[in-house]
Amino acid sequence: xxxxxxxxxxxxxxxxxxxxxxxxxxxxxxxxxxxxxxxxxxxxxxxxxxxxxxxxxxxxxxxxxxxxxxxxxxxxxxxxxxxxxxxxxxxxxxxxxxxxxxxxxxxxxxxxxxxxxxxxxxxxxxxxxxxxxxxxxxxxxxxxxxxxxxxxxxxxxxxxxxxxxxxxxxxxxxxxxxxxxxxxxxxxxxxxxxxxxxxxxxxxxxxxxxxxxxxxxxxxxxxxxxxxxxxxxxxxxxxxxxxxxxxxxxxxxxxxxxxxxxxxxxxxxxxxxxxxxxxxxxxxxxxxxxxxxxxxxxxxxxxxxxxxxxxxxxxxxxxxxxxxxxxxxxxxxxxxxxxxxxxxxxxxxxxxxxxxxxxxxxxxxxxxxxxxxxxxxxxxxxxxxxxxxxxxxxxxx
Numbered sequence: 001x002x003x004x005x006x007x008x009x010x011x012x013x014x015x016x017x018x019x020x021x022x023x024x025x026x027x028x029x030x031x032x033x034x035x036x037x038x039x040x041x042x043x044x045x046x047x048x049x050x051x052x053x054x055x056x057x058x059x060x061x062x063x064x065x066x067x068x069x070x071x072x073x074x075x076x077x078x079x080x081x082x083x084x085x086x087x088x089x090x091x092x093x094x095x096x097x098x099x100x101x102x103x104x105x106x107x108x109x110x111x112x113x114x115x116x117x118x119x120x121x122x123x124x125x126x127x128x129x130x131x132x133x134x135x136x137x138x139x140x141x142x143x144x145x146x147x148x149x150x151x152x153x154x155x156x157x158x159x160x161x162x163x164x165x166x167x168x169x170x171x172x173x174x175x176x177x178x179x180x181x182x183x184x185x186x187x188x189x190x191x192x193x194x195x196x197x198x199x200x201x202x203x204x205x206x207x208x209x210x211x212x213x214x215x216x217x218x219x220x221x222x223x224x225x226x227x228x229x230x231x232x233x234x235x236x237x238x239x240x241x242x243x244x245x246x247x248x249x250x251x252x253x254x255x256x257x258x259x260x261x262x263x264x265x266x267x268x269x270x271x272x273x274x275x276x277x278x279x280x281x282x283x284x285x286x287x288x289x290x291x292x293x294x295x296x297x298x299x300x301x302x303x304x305x306x307x308x309x310x311x312x313x314x315x316x317x318x319x320x321x322x323x324x325x326x327x328x329x330x331x332x333x334x335x336x337x338x339x340x341x342x343x344x345x346x347x348x349x350x351x352x353x354x355x356x357x358x359x360x361x362x363x364x365x366x367x368x369x370x371x372x373x374x375x376x377x378x379x380x381x382x383x384x385x386x387x388x389x390x391x392x393x394x395x396x397x
């Protein structure tokens with residue numbers, strides 16, 4: 001049943017994407033990629049406008065999960081994204097490298113890398129100077145320091161070939177780069193129609209060689225979306241929680257397990273006005289010192305108008321009690337760990353609300369004519385304590 005449902009969802013997504021991108025392609029004549037560098041006080045240091053020759057990036061592809069970037073060891077930037085060719089209509093995985101001022105050094109494309117089914121991409125630079133683009137479905141595209149393709153590996157394959165793991169039931173949860181250059185991929189393995197599942201924690205090389213694999217029993221309920229391993233060998237998990245009481249809504253349930261996978265406490269989070277039904281979306285979790293940091297977004301449900309989204313930072317102690325809960329008003333309030341792994345999380349909504357309007361206006365107008373539209377893609381924290389923004393400008397027919 002789960003497999004059939006997944007296939008239906010993917011097919012619907014294909015149809016929706018084709019309709020949306022097809023309509024948008026007919027309304028603009030060109031696009032540009034824009035990089036903006038800010039200092040730690042959110043002042044603009046420079047803006048780089050990069051042409052997209054032969055590309056017309058549909059707005060459906062301009063969302064953060066389709067375009068990501070990371071700062072490189074020389075303080076430049078490595079950008080990866082899906083770009084559709086205006087003439088042929090084909091989609092390519094495009095990668096390019098800039099210097100520390102955002103000027104392109106090289107620019108390559110890999111045709112035929114479709115975004116459907118695994119849209120989230122993570123760009124990575126390795127210690128040997130090479131690069132990888134990791135897709136959420138398990139494919140890893142490797143490149144040398146000049147952007148030349150070194151082939152593709154599927155890190156899902158070795159996991160599926162060992163210990164009888166059921167591949168169609170594996171759902172990616174997180175993928176991180178380790179200090180030694182390996183990758184740790186955490187997935188769920190089980191049927192979410194039950195309250196029992198397990199976690200698969202695998203360590204692999206970027207070429208797909210399996211180094212270690214551990215299957216961990218974990219008692220979780222339907223809908224868990226986030227996991228982190230805690231220092232006591234337990235887990236912290238997060239999921240949506242429906243509160244049907246008057247003034248309730250979609251809240252967040254944080255659960256903590258011990259090393260035996262038994263749930264030892266849970267906490268419900270939600271911050272919007274209780275006079276209205278609310279949505280609360282989990283952004284990320286992090287363990288630090290003697291507690292846990294949670295970031296989520298909260299907003300009232302309103303069907304007829306756009307409403308502001310509050311980004312909330314929560315500190316929990318080791319027993320799950322809320323120590324403090326504050327709104328984040330600007331970029332400087334974001335936790336450093338939010339910016340890990342190549343960019344802001346794909347499910348951040350209304351992220352431009354935390355960026356000064358003068359920055360967005362400057363990005364929209366720098367070296368541009370004919371009043372282009374600027375859409376923010378993603379942003380990262382840089383090595384100097386500042387920030388960098390990645391976006392796309394659209395010029396209409």
